[in-house]
Amino acid sequence: MIPLSWYLALSAVLFTIGVVGVITKRNAISMFMCIELMLNAVNLTFVAFSSYFGDVTGQLFVFIVMTVAAAEAAVGLGIIIAIFRNRESLNVDEASVLRL
């Protein structure tokens, strides 16, 4: 039987890798994918606790987090397309003003 702390440690490592990606990447789409990785790490924590405590609430939260992630994907990719159309680049260092 696997201890709960293994799942928590795995989740922490995945979250940390996502943080490193957000800090070091300059491409908007790559940063977006790193944020998705961080959301998934938190989802793993939710499901692990839900399963180990026998409570359904954690998995309901995971469901809602997935919905928010899908909405975020739609809006975020829309913004990325708008930025690319105006600047011909996805480098976030060049997109330094809010004006399109």
Place this chain on the structure above:
Amino acid sequence: MYTFLFILFGGMAIGCAVAMVAHRNPLYSAISLIGVFVSLACLYMMLQAPFIAAVQVIVYAGAIMVLVVFVIMLLNVEEEVRRPLSLRYLVPIGVGLAAVLTAEAAFILKLPGASRVDMLGPQPSDVGLTASIGTGLFTEYLLPFEVTSILILMALVGAITLARRTTVSRLATGADADFKPTSPAPPDAVIKSGDTEATGRAFAKLQIEQEEAALPASGGEEGTR
């Protein structure tokens, strides 16, 4: 057996995540991220959450990543350029912060109180089944569920507003021939049913004017940098 599976899928998840961060080409990153999602779905199955595992594969690996890959293909994203020397310090800072974060997590998991949590095992229950999740979602957590639907509607409207091209629709009305769009170049000419020769000529003139205006403007912009 379970330990072996955990190490297999956990190792796969971490390996794919590291590959995702290490790759410079966004398409390789996206495919590595799909690997992370699939191995996490396997871990959810081990945690007796079959519904969440199925939703993970369908929504994340299926829908969101298809959207991301579609945008990567649409924009024809080039490989990430190396950042200028002034920003090179971000990589050691990122790795250092990651080490601190991992050390914090390890410290918390090694606290004396944490061992009580490990006494628990996965409860043999029907918590992860679709029926119990649906019951919880439509009774106790009905309000969050409805708020989520409003959120999706807002995201839908926002995405359409962001992604549409405004200049075409204004030009297609044909009301103002010497209307000048702002900085972005006008999109390729699309022949609408209401177009006449005059609107086409106005469009061509506008494009020429804009190209002439763009040349000195871009030169000036370079000079200020």
